[in-house]
Amino acid sequence: MDRTTIDLWVGIFVALGVAALLGLAMKVGNLTSSKIGDTYSVSAAFENIGSLKPHAPVKSAGVVVGRVDSITFDSSKYEAIVKINIDKRYPFPKDTFANIYTAGLLGEQYVGLEAGGDEDTLKNGDKIIKTQDAVVLEKMISQFLFSKASENKSDDKSDDGSNSKATKAKSTELGAAPF
Amino acid sequence: MIKSTLHISIIRTLRGIGSRMIERTWRLGAGARLFFLTLVYSGESFRRFNLTLREVYSTGVMSLLIIIVSAFFVGMVLALQGYNTLQKYGSSEAIGVLVALSLVRELGPVVTALLFAGRAGTAITAEIGLMKTTEQLSAMEMMAVNPIARVIAPRFWAGVISMPILASLFSMVGILGGYLVAVPLIGVDDGAFWSQMQANVDFRLDIVNGVIKSIVFGVACTMIALFEGYDAPPTAEGVSRATTRTVVISSLTVLALDFILTSFMLEV
Numbered sequence: 001m002d003r004t005t006i007d008l009w010v011g012i013f014v015a016l017g018v019a020a021l022l023g024l025a026m027k028v029g030n031l032t033s034s035k036i037g038d039t040y041s042v043s044a045a046f047e048n049i050g051s052l053k054p055h056a057p058v059k060s061a062g063v064v065v066g067r068v069d070s071i072t073f074d075s076s077k078y079e080a081i082v083k084i085n086i087d088k089r090y091p092f093p094k095d096t097f098a099n100i101y102t103a104g105l106l107g108e109q110y111v112g113l114e115a116g117g118d119e120d121t122l123k124n125g126d127k128i129i130k131t132q133d134a135v136v137l138e139k140m141i142s143q144f145l146f147s148k149a150s151e152n153k154s155d156d157k158s159d160d161g162s163n164s165k166a167t168k169a170k171s172t173e174l175g176a177a178p179f
Numbered sequence: 180m181i182k183s184t185l186h187i188s189i190i191r192t193l194r195g196i197g198s199r200m201i202e203r204t205w206r207l208g209a210g211a212r213l214f215f216l217t218l219v220y221s222g223e224s225f226r227r228f229n230l231t232l233r234e235v236y237s238t239g240v241m242s243l244l245i246i247i248v249s250a251f252f253v254g255m256v257l258a259l260q261g262y263n264t265l266q267k268y269g270s271s272e273a274i275g276v277l278v279a280l281s282l283v284r285e286l287g288p289v290v291t292a293l294l295f296a297g298r299a300g301t302a303i304t305a306e307i308g309l310m311k312t313t314e315q316l317s318a319m320e321m322m323a324v325n326p327i328a329r330v331i332a333p334r335f336w337a338g339v340i341s342m343p344i345l346a347s348l349f350s351m352v353g354i355l356g357g358y359l360v361a362v363p364l365i366g367v368d369d370g371a372f373w374s375q376m377q378a379n380v381d382f383r384l385d386i387v388n389g390v391i392k393s394i395v396f397g398v399a400c401t402m403i404a405l406f407e408g409y410d411a412p413p414t415a416e417g418v419s420r421a422t423t424r425t426v427v428i429s430s431l432t433v434l435a436l437d438f439i440l441t442s443f444m445l446e447v
Binding site (some may be wrong): 027 | 232233235239240243257279283289341343344347348351352355373376377378380381382384385390
């Protein structure tokens with residue numbers, strides 16, 4: 001075979017390979033979406049981060065505004081310190097509320113930011129004070145069971161007690177105003 | 180009398196095991212030496228890049244068809260099988276993630292390496308074995324041409340260059356095959372297919388690691404094929420045996436290496 005024909009075929013081969021890799025990077029991987037320009041970094045302390053991981057998205061109103069940079073453990077307060085990089089285009093007030101939410105019922109966890117009303121904005125190195133921990137399913141279930149059990153106990157009491165107690169329990173159940 | 184024949188047969192078995200072990204160890208050492216020599220004498224394959232280019236044609240370009248066709252079918256089967264299980268849990272949209280991650284992380288590099296060993300590795304072994312049988316390699320040495328620099332190294336680098344290209348093509352074509360089955364045929368939502376995939380496939384952790392795997396497999400497969408050819412007894416039977424050994428040893432090495440690499444790459 002002529003050498004120039006070989007060159008042509010090898011050229012096509014390499015071009016196909018580069019195109020496939022580019023396609024993987026752009027269409028399959030999240031190379032484009034994970035690219036955030038200039039960022040500022042803030043930290044937040046949580047008592048429980050659930051299964052939050054580095055590179056998890058930081059969302060506000062459902063829009064990705066940043067990524068979790070690192071998660072460390074503060075052994076003096078026994079808290080998790082989560083460092084977040086937020087896009088410079090999105091300033092947030094100082095009293096922004098940081099929550100850890102779960103995408104879907106069993107999906108991955110992300111940090112949700114809810115803006116407060118402060119005039120000052122968060123700057124590089126600031127700390128978010130208002131935080132809410134991740135919801136741990138086991139904790140929630142045990143709380144639910146505990147409250148159910150205490151409810152049953154009060155129901156038992158009202159059964160052997162007077163009628164007024166039963167009506168009172170009913171009124172609180174309906175959520176009537178206590179006046 | 181009985182005791183003595185038993186005695187002899189035990190000793191014979193032990194001797195057989197021992198000689199086989201020594202033979203394997205010797206071959207491993209010789210292979211490692213050939214690998215080292217290939218690296219040392221690989222200057223010429225870059226200075227005279229036409230040599231390498233011609234080998235890229237015969238190992239890489241000629242493997243394109245088998246790689247693309249099998250990738251297409253592997254992707255389609257993955258989508259069918261994955262959908263069958265995922266829809267039981269009401270998460271058929273995750274089919275894109277399943278197809279992409281299994282192809283990019285595992286099936287792309289591994290199946291490509293197995294096909295590469297069968298398609299290109301055997302050709303390399305047979306070619307070099309026949310060169311040795313017909314005394315072309317000795318003729319080169321007589322003319323003061325180093326056969327390792329002239330014959331072995333260009334083929335080695337061609338294999339190392341071809342493997343990652345073939346593996347990325349395999350992954351991409353496989354994902355397209357999975358897309359064809361999942362979206363137009365089964366009716367999974369088009370947007371969910373791609374967006375879930377993009378949310379869960381990481382460029383550094385998944386795609387780059389897959390490429391690293393394919394480069395390692397390329398080194399292993401090509402080196403095994405080259406060594407088996409270079410080491411083949413100069414007879415017709417010897418070359419045929421060497422070709423068979425190339426496929427067997429390459430496949431086993433690829434699967435074992437895959438386990439080792441994966442355990443390094445997944446941070447458990």
